Amino acid sequence: xxxxxxxxxxxxxxxxxxxxxxxxxxxxxxxxxxxxxxxxxxxxxxxxxxxxxxxxxxxxxxxxxxxxxxxxxxxxxxxxxxxxxxxxxxxxxxxxxxxxxxxxxxxxxxxxxxxxxxxxxxxxxxxxxxxxxxxxxxxxxxxxxxxxxxxxxxxxxxxxxxxxxxxxxxxxxxxxxxxxxxxxxxxxxxxxxxxxxxxxxxxxxxxxxxxxxxxxxxxxxxxxxxxxxxxxxxxxxxxxxxxxxxxxxxxxxxxxxxxxxxxxxxxxxxxxxxxxxxxxxxxxxxxxxxxxxxxxxxxxxxxxxxxxxxxxxxxxxxxxxxxxxxxxxxxxxxxxxxxxxxxxxxxxxxxxxxxxxxxxxxxxxxxxxxxxxxxxxxxxxxxxxxxxxxxxxxxxxxxxxxxxxxxxxxxxxxxxxxxxxxxxxxxxxxxxxxxxxxxxxxxxxxxxxxxxxxxxxxxxxxxxxxxxxxxxxxxxxxxxxxxx
Amino acid sequence: xxxxxxxxxxxxxxxxxxxxxxxxxxxxxxxxxxxxxxxxxxxxxxxxxxxxxxxxxxxxxxxxxxxxxxxxxxxxxxxxxxxxxxxxxxxxxxxxxxxxxxxxxxxxxxxxxxxxxxxxxxxxxxxxxxxxxxxxxxxxxxxxxxxxxxxxxxxxxxxxxxxxxxxxxxxxxxxxxxxxxxxxxxxxxxxxxxxxxxxxxxxxxxxxxxxxxxxxxxxxxxxxxxxxxxxxxxxxxxxxxxxxxxxxxxxxxxxxxxxxxxxxxxxxxxxxxxxxxxxxxxxxxxxxxxxxxxxxxxxxxxxxxxxxxxxxxxxxxxxxxxxxxxxxxxxxxxxxxxxxxxxxxxxxxxxxxxxxxxxxx
Numbered sequence: 001x002x003x004x005x006x007x008x009x010x011x012x013x014x015x016x017x018x019x020x021x022x023x024x025x026x027x028x029x030x031x032x033x034x035x036x037x038x039x040x041x042x043x044x045x046x047x048x049x050x051x052x053x054x055x056x057x058x059x060x061x062x063x064x065x066x067x068x069x070x071x072x073x074x075x076x077x078x079x080x081x082x083x084x085x086x087x088x089x090x091x092x093x094x095x096x097x098x099x100x101x102x103x104x105x106x107x108x109x110x111x112x113x114x115x116x117x118x119x120x121x122x123x124x125x126x127x128x129x130x131x132x133x134x135x136x137x138x139x140x141x142x143x144x145x146x147x148x149x150x151x152x153x154x155x156x157x158x159x160x161x162x163x164x165x166x167x168x169x170x171x172x173x174x175x176x177x178x179x180x181x182x183x184x185x186x187x188x189x190x191x192x193x194x195x196x197x198x199x200x201x202x203x204x205x206x207x208x209x210x211x212x213x214x215x216x217x218x219x220x221x222x223x224x225x226x227x228x229x230x231x232x233x234x235x236x237x238x239x240x241x242x243x244x245x246x247x248x249x250x251x252x253x254x255x256x257x258x259x260x261x262x263x264x265x266x267x268x269x270x271x272x273x274x275x276x277x278x279x280x281x282x283x284x285x286x287x288x289x290x291x292x293x294x295x296x297x298x299x300x301x302x303x304x305x306x307x308x309x310x311x312x313x314x315x316x317x318x319x320x321x322x323x324x325x326x327x328x329x330x331x332x333x334x335x336x337x338x339x340x341x342x343x344x345x346x347x348x349x350x351x352x353x354x355x356x357x358x359x360x361x362x363x364x365x366x367x368x369x370x371x372x373x374x375x376x377x378x379x380x381x382x383x384x385x386x387x388x389x390x391x392x393x394x395x396x397x398x399x400x401x402x403x404x405x406x407x408x409x410x411x412x413x414x415x416x417x418x419x420x421x422x423x424x425x426x427x428x429x430x431x432x433x434x435x436x437x438x439x440x441x442x443x444x445x446x447x448x449x450x451x452x453x454x455x456x457x458x459x460x461x462x463x464x465x466x467x468x469x470x471x472x473x474x475x476x477x478x479x480x481x482x483x484x
Numbered sequence: 485x486x487x488x489x490x491x492x493x494x495x496x497x498x499x500x501x502x503x504x505x506x507x508x509x510x511x512x513x514x515x516x517x518x519x520x521x522x523x524x525x526x527x528x529x530x531x532x533x534x535x536x537x538x539x540x541x542x543x544x545x546x547x548x549x550x551x552x553x554x555x556x557x558x559x560x561x562x563x564x565x566x567x568x569x570x571x572x573x574x575x576x577x578x579x580x581x582x583x584x585x586x587x588x589x590x591x592x593x594x595x596x597x598x599x600x601x602x603x604x605x606x607x608x609x610x611x612x613x614x615x616x617x618x619x620x621x622x623x624x625x626x627x628x629x630x631x632x633x634x635x636x637x638x639x640x641x642x643x644x645x646x647x648x649x650x651x652x653x654x655x656x657x658x659x660x661x662x663x664x665x666x667x668x669x670x671x672x673x674x675x676x677x678x679x680x681x682x683x684x685x686x687x688x689x690x691x692x693x694x695x696x697x698x699x700x701x702x703x704x705x706x707x708x709x710x711x712x713x714x715x716x717x718x719x720x721x722x723x724x725x726x727x728x729x730x731x732x733x734x735x736x737x738x739x740x741x742x743x744x745x746x747x748x749x750x751x752x753x754x755x756x757x758x759x760x761x762x763x764x765x766x767x768x769x770x771x772x773x774x775x776x777x778x779x780x781x782x783x784x785x786x787x788x789x790x791x792x793x794x795x796x797x798x799x800x801x802x803x804x805x806x807x808x809x810x811x812x813x814x815x816x817x818x819x820x821x822x823x824x825x826x827x828x829x830x831x832x833x834x835x836x837x838x839x840x841x842x843x844x845x
Contacts, residue, residue, distance in 0.1 A: 256651075257649065257650075257651070258649070258651070259649055363607070363608070376544075376602070376604050377604060377605055377608055378603055378604055378605055379605040379607075379636065379639060379640070379643075381605070382605075431674065437646075440605070440607055440643060441607065441643075441646060442607070442611055442650075444650045444652075445646055445650055447650075450646075450649060450650065451649070452645070452646055452649055453674075454642065454674070455674060458638065458642075460638060460639050460642050461639060462639065462642060462643075
């Protein structure tokens with residue numbers, strides 16, 4: 001039996017491993033935050049995962065095995081055999097074992113016979129159940145079911161085809177043959193529609209073929225390689241320059257700040273962000289008014305000063321009007337995760353207050369008059385400065401720290417940051433996050449991780465805004481798009 | 485009373501479901517949580533007013549001469565020994581530097597309370613204070629009377645909140661005398677941790693009917709300033725006890741009123757006080773404040789060692805006797821109210837007489 005059974009077992013294990021890989025890919029896709037615009041809904045995943053609840057977090061293989069068993073169909077769950085095992089679930093270091101975990105010959109007596117009291121219906125055996133039944137899958141431990149073979153072969157064939165198309169596509173990308181590469185990735189997506197990498201490559205090629213984006217005029221010829229998006233754009237009809245923020249993950253927060261704990265990893269999808277804060281002139285061009293506190297004869301350069309004394313509600317109105325007037329719309333405030341990611345330029349290093357002098361306007365260099373500092377200064381002694389007059393950060397964004405604080409779309413809620421927990425809902429009442437610190441803050445107030453929040457109707461002379469715009473993914477053909 | 489040790493070993497689940505403890509006792513001192521912060525303040529705290537008899541003019545406001553400073557340092561050191569853990573520090577009384585020296589070495593045990601009294605930018609003021617004291621435990625701005633909070637106050641408040649987020653300040657608040665503005669502060673000032681407001685048994689007749697319920701509901705910490713009505717309650721005391729004699733003969737704190745009062749009123753108060761052996765009117769007044777669980781701390785100004793002793797004893801009596809005042813004790817307060825009414829606004833110092841109008845409404 002050993003010689004005949006071995007290839008079967010190997011094949012079975014290989015296909016089983018492949019199935020796990022595919023399921024994993026689905027899981028990873030399901031955990032990604034939704035993109036700004038309508039993206040295809042990820043596959044809902046394996047039903048047995050939902051039914052198994054918390055157990056699947058660690059015992060994926062066991063749950064997959066259980067998923068094909070008669071036990072699952074009979075709603076006999078993990079707890080039915082192993083007990084509720086709350087201590088085991090809560091103890092991440094696995095120092096507490098499940099309530100019932102018999103091994104070997106004890107399994108029949110302690111588990112199987114508690115329900116199947118008269119023994120096996122076929123063999124009438126009262127012991128050694130595991131000779132004929134896999135402990136979780138219940139099927140024969142070494143003989144795959146006939147129906148599994150076709151299913152496995154189908155998966156293997158699709159997988160091989162997928163890999164071939166992806167390799168071909170990547171080759172075309174290297175040769176900058178965007179149309180051919182696009183076709184190759186589309187073929188790959190037809191085989192495995194939910195594959196994230198294939199989708200990204202397909203998007204990138206599509207954008208390379210047709211880089212135009214409604215409402216944007218492309219500036220220069222620099223393109224972000226992973227997404228195919230132009231790095232620099234300008235809002236048509238308004239002198240607002242924006243830059244591409246590449247997708248990626250970073251560690252948000254700081255363990256040195258009470259409201260910014262814990263440090264945790266957040267994924268950010270690609271988006272466009274204003275190269276600088278919205279100026280008084282730009283605000284006036286959209287709203288026909290200028291609420292800023294720093295204007296008039298004392299501030300001859302006021303057109304290039306960042307707009308301030310705008311509330312979060314005012315910003316929503318500004319954005320609404322801009323969206324009405326620019327093709328494609330889609331402008332918004334950045335989320336606080338997007339803001340911090342762009343401020344850090346994707347890097348995770350700690351904030352060094354002594355390094356910001358060249359890149360930021362803050363209390364130490366924002367005195368209106370260059371007179372020696374008095375001990376007794378009122379707030380009016382400080383003022384914002386024209387945007388873009390300090391050194392940009394690594395990704396080319398100006399005044400991310402200092403000058404004026406920047407409203408974010410996010411509602412104030414404690415970390416962990418989860419954009420799907422309602423904090424990004426515009427309709428809810430509550431404090432809104434302000435980031436970046438202002439000209440009146442000390443250097444410590446410019447920490448990229450420092451979270452501040454204010455009432456959405458409050459207009460303060462420290463707070464302004466910076467525009468963001470999501471990047472809608474190109475629409476998939478109907479033959480691939482499973483969300484349709 | 486819930487003791488600190490009672491919940492010390494509570495697990496995470498239990499801690500999440502049980503309300504945090506509000507007060508505990510250590511030695512002869514009672515400590516209460518300041519609103520919803522993690523600060524516990526002694527129910528007797530040390531006020532910022534300095535003894536006028538020792539004041540000298542300084543660049544900004546006043547300072548104490550050498551004798552006065554030595555005396556104040558001694559009083560504060562004694563207060564710390566008695567368990568007082570919060571001291572209010574006025575910049576314009578010249579107390580920043582002396583206090584920074586006094587608290588050095590015990591900074592982890594002392595809460596420093598700083599007030600912005602002038603119109604300087606609060607963010608910068610905090611940095612100066614934090615530079616001297618390491619950090620500021622309680623920071624507040626003193627607000628002028630008037631119902632509305634102006635835009636500049638909002639901007640200062642924003643700077644204060646930012647300083648708190650940076651860890652430079654632990655609790656932020658305001659001090660003021662106007663009830664309508666207190667209500668505005670509760671409504672408008674985001675993240676308000678505490679309010680310092682005048683509260684004593686005479687003032688309580690105005691009962692803050694709008695402010696207090698809202699403040700209690702919001703969980704804002706309340707610190708009673710003027711618990712002895714700027715020293716005037718001492719002046720109502722018909723029993724000028726020998727122990728209350730000022731250390732400096734130029735200060736006549738316990739002087740008699742300068743206006744004749746009907747002897748029957750004085751006699752009534754005297755008779756009532758005689759029924760509470762060993763208690764002065766000031767102690768009864770402080771015990772009235774301590775008996776209110778919503779008051780975190782009472783902050784009388786203390787110029788003399790005797791006053792510190794008296795005020796400390798009031799806590800002991802509060803802890804030993806009862807949290808609620810007896811009928812006799814309430815009678816004392818009622819008689820003192822009658823006496824203050826009989827004296828008219830003159831029972832308060834001249835610069836505080838406007839308060840009498842508020843307190844009688």
